[in-house]
Amino acid sequence: MSNRNATLRTWSGAFVLALCVLLAGCAADIKRNSIDRVQYAYSAAIRWGDFEGAWQLADPEYRKAHPMTDLELERYNQIQVTAYHDLASQTLPDGDIVREVEINLVNRHTLVERTTRYTERWRFDPVAGTWWLVGGLPDFWQGG
Template sequence: MRKTLLQSMWMALCLCVLALAGCATSEGAASQFDRKVYEYSAAIRWGDFEGAWTLVDPEYRKAHPLSDMEMERYKQVQIAGYRDLATQTLPDGDVVREVEIEVVNRHSLAQRQTRYTEHWHYDPVAKQWWLMVGLPDLWED
């Protein structure tokens, strides 16, 4: 009887794992969006601007390549805060987010805030959300 109980428990565990795997592969665009925005904001917060750059639309990256000097500028700042102020879904399904970023200059330790508007688009062919604008301009002020 003990062996049958263990076999039943093992079978139930396997079914649960398969069910969870099925949920992950059928992830909807909305939950993919949440995951992608989290990945992007985490990359910005941790100063991984190269990682954040990979989430920008490939066509935008091709049309607006970042130079080594531009990437080096991002190493001069520390992100102290990243807050979503407003999120709006557009009629075409794109999502626009207004974000406030707290920036600290690593050399002068001066801290300031800047706003940045993210524009996200879902590519159904690639099954991927892309940021349609470049990285935030942390020096526009």
């Protein structure tokens, strides 16, 4: 009878270990799928000029510390995004994800098109169960 119990314990331990590995893999897939969904929503908001919607995907602590002014929002409303290209993405050792993007935009007043690059940084918030953009929206006016 003790051989049977030992065998049962061995199989039970192996089953629990396999279940843990499976659940860890599922959690990683869920986290990966959620970053894909959040980044898609963010890029769609930027492409369609919904900067207020994109702003809602920024880290709440950042939004609180750096509230967007009416003047800043008006500046975003003066541009039209014509293209948004995901160039590269990588996971950092701390678990954050950085994504390099290229954005084409037109100034609605001058009709001049230009291209800019922007690095997004995303962090996972386990309490909220979502990814947040670290920092603010792209600064299309840097250097001028």
